[in-house]
Amino acid sequence: MIQTDLSQVNTQIPANWKKVNTMEKKETAKERILRVASELFYREGIRAVGIDRIIEESGVAKASFYRNFATKDDLIVAYLENKSRESLGRVDEAEQRYPDSPKMVLSTLLDNLIDRLNAPENRGCAFMNTVVEFPDANHPGHQTAVEHRHELWRRVEEIARRGGAQHPEELASQLRMLCSGAIMVSYTDKAAFHAEYLRNAIRLLIEKHAVR
Amino acid sequence: MIQTDLSQVNTQIPANWKKVNTMEKKETAKERILRVASELFYREGIRAVGIDRIIEESGVAKASFYRNFATKDDLIVAYLENKSRESLGRVDEAEQRYPDSPKMVLSTLLDNLIDRLNAPENRGCAFMNTVVEFPDANHPGHQTAVEHRHELWRRVEEIARRGGAQHPEELASQLRMLCSGAIMVSYTDKAAFHAEYLRNAIRLLIEKHAVR
DNA sequence: TTCGGAAGAGACAGATCTGTCTACCTCATT
DNA sequence: AATGAGGTAGACAGATCTGTCTCTTCCGAA
Structure with missing residues (x-):
């Protein structure tokens, strides 16, 4: 019987496998909810996606949802913090790869950005989108998004400073406007976006x- | 009595005053709805503002609303078409002011933009915001917004071409990214926006x- | 003065959304 | 074998949203 086989397999896994083996750990309800919600929020917008939809698509009970996230706003913040970790992780990675060349770090981050903008699933910047969807500055999602962008561009400014830029604050500000706009254009009118034009403009500024 | 005085004044207005005197024409319900809705949509977001709220704040009956706008989507489109007229009107105006200097036209439009970005009521670009709020490309609001942006930047490209730009398409694309980003930055993090940095970047490109 | 169209007031329907609550189940650890 | 944490299933409440409908009132034009 399949059932029996499975239980035999299970008994062979050490009691502390949860800590030892992270690869095959079964996805918890919380992780599944967050994964499904992230995809829906990013693809269709946060306001457009209701709790019921998330619950249904993640195959979870309503009580399970509310045991893991007190409110929808909590889920929104978790979604954004996740995205923020990914985003800042890319910066970490680029800095570790080229510890002695800020210019190469910026170049790597740009390549990285362009890849994402050309990807078919590109729906713009989760953080800008959230601020637009929740213009109220007191909304926790709004705040989380603004904080992330602040931190991200603070780090780019730091890289520019290490690279000996004459006016690192100005350069970071200009790169921020250019990249933010590139993200919006590549999203709102994909046909109008040309990576080469973005590259040329950034090279000119740098x-x-x-x-x- | 005030009432009597008013009616006497009214009788002195010619029967066809509606067509003759457009200045003192009383605002119709439709105009009032659109004005109130525009402000609310822009300030708080389209999805966040319900029909009931618009009806209440414009002091109009529900039936009056639905007599003038078949659905909320119709109102959204009217709001965007209004904004689009204003936006393209600014381009017309700048071109009429400097018919022989495309460079001055671009400079005027830039000054104009910066003024709006620094205004306290700045909430970003109504068209980008609408696309973010309605990611579904079939939504009438989404489509209207995308069409406006297409037309606006087609005209900027035309101005660049008249100005002898070596690669007008590239220049227009770069200006579009830069300006779109400036709008988003000035909205999502006003403190991080510096008009001078924007000006310098645009000058460099031009x-x-x-x-x- | 009468008439018709536009506007006001507001009840109502039906859908949807967030969040609560109860009842039962599964399973790893003790 | 018992237990407790986390999971399933789903009814329910209360708010809100879009859109419909009816009845009354106002006002300008003929």
Whole structure:
């Protein structure tokens, strides 16, 4: 019997497998909810996706949802914190790869961005989108999104400073406007987005500020 | 009595005053609804503002609303078409003011943009915001917004071409990314927006493309 | 003065949304 | 074998949202 076989297999797994083996750990309800919600929120918008939809698509009971997330707002914040970790993780990675060349770090981050903008699932920036969907500055999602963007561009400014930019604050601000706009254009009108034009403009700015 | 005085004044207005005197024409219910809805939609977001709220704040009956706008989507489209007229009107105006200097036209439009971004009521771009709020490309609001942006930047490209830009398509695309991003940054994090940095970046691009 | 169209007031329907609550089940650990 | 944490199933409440419908009132034009 399949049932019997499975239980035999299970008994062979050490009692502390949860800590030992993280790869084959079964996805918890919380993880599943967050994964499904992330995809729906990003693809269709946060306001457009109701709790019931998330519950149904993640195959979870309503009580399970509310045991893991007190309110929808809590889920929204978890979604954004997750995205933020991913985003800042990419910066970490690029800095570790080129610890001695801020210019290469910026170049890597740009390549990275362009790849994501050209991907078919691109729906723009989760953080800008959230601020637009929740213009109230007191909304926890709004705040989380603003904080992330602040931190991200603070780090880019730091990289520009290490790269010897003459006016790192100005350069970071200009890169921020250009990249934010590129994200919006690639989302709102994919046909109007040309990665080469973005690359040229960024190169022009970086040369102007003499980053090495 | 005030009432009597008013009616006497009224009788002195010609029968066809509606067509003759457009200045003192009393605002119709439709106009009032659109004005109130525009402000609310722009300030608080379209999805966040319900029909009931618009009806209440414009002091109109529900039946009056639905006599003038078949659905909320119709109102959304009217709101965007209004904004689009304003936006393209600013382009017309700048072109009429400097018919022989595309460079001055672009400069005027930039000044104009910066003024709006620094205004306290700035809530970003109504069209980008609408696309974010309605990611479904079939939504009439989404479509209207995308069409406006297409037309606006087609016209900027045309101005760049008249100005002798070496690569007008590239310049327009770069200006579009930069300005779109400036709008988002000035909205999502007002403190991080510096008009001078935007100006410098735009000057750099315009010089690079040798617009005259 | 009468008439018709536009507007006001508001009840109502039906859908949907967030969040609560009860009752039962599964399973790893003790 | 018992237990407790976490999971399933689903009814329910209360708010809100879009849109319909009826009845009354106002006002300008003929």
